Amino acid sequence: MSTPLKIARLNANQSDFAQHLDVLLAWEGVSDKAVNNRVEEIIAAVRERGDAALVEYTARFDGLQVDAMADLILDRARLELALERITGEQREALEVAAERVKRYHEHQRQESWRYTEADGTVLGQQITPLDRAGLYVPGGKASYPSSVLMNAIPAKVAGVPEVVMVVPTPRGEINELVLAAACLAGVDRVFTIGGAQAVAALAYGTESVPRVDKIVGPGNIYVATAKRAVFGQVGIDMIAGPSEILVVCDGQTDPDWIAMDLFSQAEHDEDAQSILLSPDATFLDAVEASLNRLIGELEREAIVRVSLENRAALIKVDNLEQACELANRIAPEHLELSVEDPDALLPLIRHAGAIFMGRHTPEALGDYCAGPNHVLPTSGTARFSSPLGVYDFQKRSSVIFCSPDGASELGKTASVLARGESLTAHARSAEYRIKP
Known part of the structure; x- marks a missing residue:
């Protein structure tokens, strides 16, 4: 029997609830001075020495010794080989997910328009894709083929002619699923480099790595810091914080389902956040019991435990309307409306990255194959930003005649x-x- 979890239990009506919530939501993702200084040094070196710096940093940080930059480039044939090497089941799953993501994002594509005034003046807007997009993909243990699909497919749907992917391969570890996903998503070139040096290469270009117009994709603190540093030279998608889930439940969903939904985000990393809002105190008790009973079955139990004990909460609200008010205050990355009539609550929701409607729509489906993008605003930024989409890879120019x-x-x-x-x-x- 695992040690009982110590998860925060709050009541939205307690006098000090606002203070408790502020503490719970607080997360500081700003890099410290040492990280900033190191990233600045790396960017400067890549700008000055190009490929030579990339080869040097790959040896130093990824433990991969190569003679030249040519050894860090994977061509289209290598991506196609990866697609052949994965299992039939994996290929089918990737193909289904890729097709669903493509179909959804095709609805987002914007077209140019114009109108003519009575005196013959013409006004309009011309929509054009970026010339080249850069996709950062984590390597080694943190390999996410789903992120390749979610980042590359919208770019291709937008009409971007060239998508360049960078992915570190620590000690030569190559994830065939990631390369297979790149093949299906239409990635044009892959460089096996990572870290701040890869971001710098994409932003400024080297002898081998082409300069891009926008850099998208997740990474560690060095990658996030580098993206922040090169913003303005190139566009970026966002500076993402830890993954989050907020579940609003009327108390009628199976407690085990809700517990596993909370686990699904907590297993990402120790800073991930899982919060449940419900007007039913007995249901909160039942979910807490499920969490304690099921946690021992998880492969990433240690990570989940830290996440839940440091950043999770089970919160009692008066009613579902109050739950929606709190949801807007939190502005979560993922919001599950696990209630009988989610459509009735939807007009009350103003701030959320993605909204999962009903008892049978777990957030996990959105991560992989529902179709909408899983690159979402975190840390309350859903108040003013949106999921990654086709519109992030298109530009708008005013037309005046x-x-x-x-x-x-x-x-x-x-x-x-x-x-x-x-x-x-x-x-x-x-x-x-x-x-x-």
Whole structure:
């Protein structure tokens, strides 16, 4: 029998609940000075010495000695070989997931548009894809083929001509599932490099690694710090924090199901967060009992235990409406509405990365094969940001065409405003187009 879990039990009506919740949600993901300094050194070295620095850092950090950068490049044929090497069951699962992700994201694709005003002036918006996207994929033990699909497929659906993937292979460990996923997702080039040095290579380019327009994908603190450092030189998806799940339950779902849903995020890492809100105190007791009974069956029990005892909570609320208010306060990455009528609650939800509706929709399905993207805003950033999608790989350019009559009329307005700002050249430029 495992040692009983010590999970926080809170009541939304207790006088100090707000303070307890703030402490529970607090997570500081900012790198310390030592990490920042190291990352800055690595970026500077890659910018200065290019491929030579990448080869050196790969030997130092990944324990992989190579003679030249050419030894760290995998061509399309190698990706196709990986697809042949995995089991038939794995290939079928990847193909099903890839097709579902592609089908969902095709609905997100935006098209150019324009309209013509009465005087012949044409206004519109032109949608174009990025020229090249960079995908960072963790290597070694933290290998996630599902993340390859979720990052690369939206880029391809958006029309990005070239997707470049970087993935470290510590001591030469190659994950065939990751390469197979890259093959199915349409990744064009793969470099077996990782860490801050890989981010720097994608941002600035080297003799072998092409410079990209945007870097997406998860990584450790060095990768996150490097992405933050190169932002502005290139676009990035987000600086992601630990994984989170918030479950709202009416007390009628099987407690074992809810316990396993909470475990599903807690097993990611010790900083992951799992929270349950319910108006039924007896149900909270039942879920706590399930957590204690089932935790011993988990392969990652040690990680789950730390996560639950440090960052989890079982919270009693008055009703489901109050639960939704709290959900908006928390703005979780994953929100499960495990209730009889989730559609009734949906209009009350304003902030969540992904919303899983009903008792039979566990978050785990979203991680792999439901279709929507699993790259989601964390740490409350769902208040102002969205899941990764096709729109992250498309740019919007304004289109303006003035007819002579339109330029004349607009010129009058622009002249007044420009002279009001003391920008005489602006005013005169507009005035030249005004008809006498």
